[in-house]
Amino acid sequence: MNKQQIRAQIRAKKREMTEAQIVSASEKLGILLENSDLYRNATAIYGYLPYNQEVRTVPMLFRAIRDGKKVAVPKICGGEMKFFWMEDLTRVAPGYAGIPEPDFDAPEADDPHALVLMPGMAFDRTGQRIGYGGGFYDRFLAREPDHPTLALCYGFQIVEKIETEAFDIPVDCVLWADAQEERSK
Numbered sequence: 001m002n003k004q005q006i007r008a009q010i011r012a013k014k015r016e017m018t019e020a021q022i023v024s025a026s027e028k029l030g031i032l033l034e035n036s037d038l039y040r041n042a043t044a045i046y047g048y049l050p051y052n053q054e055v056r057t058v059p060m061l062f063r064a065i066r067d068g069k070k071v072a073v074p075k076i077c078g079g080e081m082k083f084f085w086m087e088d089l090t091r092v093a094p095g096y097a098g099i100p101e102p103d104f105d106a107p108e109a110d111d112p113h114a115l116v117l118m119p120g121m122a123f124d125r126t127g128q129r130i131g132y133g134g135g136f137y138d139r140f141l142a143r144e145p146d147h148p149t150l151a152l153c154y155g156f157q158i159v160e161k162i163e164t165e166a167f168d169i170p171v172d173c174v175l176w177a178d179a180q181e182e183r184s185k
Helices: 003-015 019-034 037-041 058-066 136-143
Strands: 044-046 070-077 080-085 092-094 100-102 115-118 149-154 173-177 182-184
Touching: 019 037, 019 058, 019 149, 019 173, 058 070, 070 100, 070 136, 080 136, 115 136
Parallel strands: 044 070, 044 115, 115 149, 149 173
Antiparallel strands: 070 080, 092 100, 173 182
């Protein structure tokens, strides 16, 4: 299957999920994240605010703040993704493509070693990723290559193999969970 076919297949499975299934898997992923060395060693987290059926990251980001970590979330500025520090994760509004973004002028994040939580449509066990097609994370990581990266996803988002292109940047760690199982790469 090509990237478009995989995206369509995963999108359909995500739309079948109930909110209870999303929350349950997200809670399991929060525990897996907290227990990961990448999280424990991070002083800052570049997270994302969930859209549609994405993993519910907001409780994880609040936990990171309680754990003394700085937290930033992305905003699309002139076609480029930048991260902005946030202490109040409720101050958001729909931004690019309706995705929640900070609704105020926050300071731009500046930690070149912050752990980046990666959204995506599909992942394989080697860390290859299919995003949503905009290339924002690949371009960001090409500009700032020293960030460790960690993807959070549902079990059905793990596919056998993802064909890559020269600009695709794999993630360092993939955590996945669903109602039946929890695993990590």
